[in-house]
Amino acid sequence: MRKARPTIYDVARLAGVSTATVSRALNGTGQIAPATRAMIDDAVAQLGYHPNTAARSLVTRSTQTIALLLPDITNPFYAALVSGIQERALETGHTMLLCTTEGDPEREEQYLSLLRAKQVDGVLVDGLVLPPDRITRFVREGLPIVCLDRDIDSTLVPLVQVDNRLGARLATEHLLELGHERIGHIAGPPDLGISDERIEGYRDALRAAGIAVDPELIAVGSFTEEGGYEAARVLSDKWDLTALFAANDLSAIGALSALVQSGRRVPEEVSVVGFDDLRLSRFTNPPLTTVHQPAGEIARHAAELLLELASGRPVERMRYFLEPGLVVRSSTAPPS
């Protein structure tokens, strides 16, 4: 049987003071006589007392909880974000709810609604496909939200992301500089803004090099290994293609696999570039050339902003654009 937990009242009685005094002692509010404090500490220890946060939340209106809402935690990039957020959150005693949506807009809204009911202090969203106005509605109702990788309405909801277009351009330029001219692109899911931004960066680079953009060379992936694998299969039928830029590392890994399995050597016959710079990407065969995203920095900035918002402090800057950087490893080489 679980015995009833001691309450602040039990502590007060044992220490011979009022609950108000105990509360103050526990929260460091107001002045407490050293002797009283000692009595209280004793009582707390003796009883094994721990404040009930539900009761506390009811009066303070803060749950010391934030939420992270994203499509899929099995994508290591998202997982990397978690660490940074967690770290920052823990500093202020915040705890983190993780909610995965599988890219389903209804589930996104359902979760947002649930999170509001739970009175979470705020939510970090990434990769949502829900229409902007369905999101800002929650903000207007008082639920602080910070966006990653998608500009909803940055006067209202802060935004943190890398410059995706620039990153994609860097990747493509790298391929161009090596001498490639027929460069395929494995795009992300069509309903995600970052997919478009990365396509645009790819186009920018090609155009700047005076190369016509051939829509045939763009295949739709899904940001997964499987998607990259399939897309690479489709694209590699076009034998004049000598390089591939995948919109994220997971698809690049899938592409690597497809290419090698169909007997094409990387990078000798086909070069591959990814996007994300997962920890994993240093260990592929061959090690993957990719565009680095500072996941830790993104996470910390976002968490910082959210906590700022949640505490009612004014947010000095609503948008953070971090810079991506090309990391050259061994999956790229001049065409043969």
Added chain:
Amino acid sequence: MRKARPTIYDVARLAGVSTATVSRALNGTGQIAPATRAMIDDAVAQLGYHPNTAARSLVTRSTQTIALLLPDITNPFYAALVSGIQERALETGHTMLLCTTEGDPEREEQYLSLLRAKQVDGVLVDGLVLPPDRITRFVREGLPIVCLDRDIDSTLVPLVQVDNRLGARLATEHLLELGHERIGHIAGPPDLGISDERIEGYRDALRAAGIAVDPELIAVGSFTEEGGYEAARVLSDKWDLTALFAANDLSAIGALSALVQSGRRVPEEVSVVGFDDLRLSRFTNPPLTTVHQPAGEIARHAAELLLELASGRPVERMRYFLEPGLVVRSSTAPPS
């Protein structure tokens, strides 16, 4: 300005009934006249009312929240667990706190303490290194806990895991059957029970085949790509080694990378087997032979047990041992 949220009292007034009736209507408790229910629904919709879960938790003593405590979410195996848990949790309106410990026992205990204060309905723990009695203490205090991959005290805390020893034996036997005799092992962190279990399975197989276990052939990894990479470097100095069994897929991937980079061909010169069967492992070069763990099943069982425990229902079975299975792909072959 965030306007004050409507309370159950506002709804009651607008609908012209008492708060008790509103509460009943909202929770489906007791019988409500259709007409009254309609009035209430109207009022709720008109006000945009959402119950305050903190207040509800205070009286029901249930937060509809569970927690998952593990070392590192960037390990895709753990990430895969999350999906299964989430899915099961959402069915009953439960939400999931994610807490990562980085393998630090102090942080583990700190989190457990925080979670208890938060009145979570229960916690799922995996990969903890905290001594058993420090964990059972929380259980005795009324915090339901379910363990994954580590038997703390299975009369008190349910356990769900694959048979690690068997899995490791299967992997090693596969190598043995291919004709390998000098088989290295990349172990997991020394303070984790599953590391030992997998080492034992490896030893079992060798002994059964009449091969002496050479401690020199066991290197300590860390369940990460980096750890696998380093360990493989060390082991591959022993040139008579023709096969490697890594205690998880991430280290196997690191090993693959180290091997190929030092010019050894896989599987022609060295065979590699992993453990976990990550989604990713189908896409390595070469595709990884590994031991399958049913992550989804593990997750669902564990979540089920926890929810059972949390609701006070009796748990019929305290231990679930799931069966691992060998998945042969292309990273293993007979020695040359």
Added chain:
DNA sequence: CTGTTAGCGCGTTCAA
């Protein structure tokens, strides 16, 4: 079927 009345455990006035 519905209303009245108590709390759930805590922070926070306002006095003392």
Added chain:
DNA sequence: TTGAACGCGCTAACAG
């Protein structure tokens, strides 16, 4: 520096 009293928003008896 401390205590009494109130209320946060909701559910759960107990009457009716």
